[in-house]
């Protein structure tokens with residue numbers, strides 16, 4: 001089976017994604033000029049966006065990763081967040097930009113932002129490629145957003161369903177029968 005055959009509808013094409021990433025790269029390069037920010041990618045979903053984003057940035061920056069668990073194999077949050085991979089560096093006094101694939105309930109990012117803030121960084125902001133504001137359980141506003149997304153479980157560009165579809169170069173929704181049969 002070919003990954004693309006499971007897609008029902010494309011929400012954001014490869015071209016739309018790259019256009020927006022380039023814009024974010026320009027904006028972040030201006031706002032973090034001379035700040036040598038630490039970009040903290042939230043594994044695994046953000047790795048595709050983060051790799052494009054840093055190449056769209058023209059300033060010096062450092063890349064680190066954290067991992068959290070809150071989801072099982074399904075599409076709903078469990079409401080519980082655990083840090084499963086910690087930062088590999090001291091961020092005291094540093095400008096930190098957390099990079100997420102998508103904000104959904106807001107539970108993961110609220111937990112992470114508090115955790116990062118507790119390490120006394122110079123600043124902590126959040127950049128997410130997609131935002132589903134309609135789904136918030138915890139009120140949360142990202143500082144930088146790629147695109148607002150309608151309330152649907154999307155895959156591609158790093159986002160998975162049961163660990164598949166991260167390698168789609170576009171973002172879309174799966175055919176309904178895929179969600180029920182995985």
Ligand code: IMP
Nearest residue numbers: 045077103104105106107108153154159
């Ligand atoms: P939150 O804690 O509910 O905001 O969930 C954030 C995390 O859930 C994201 O980093 C994703 O890994 C995952 N997630 C939320 N919505 C989707 C979706 O539509 N597709 C794929 N993963 C999602």
Ligand code: MG
Nearest residue numbers: 045071159160
């Ligand atoms: Mg996931």
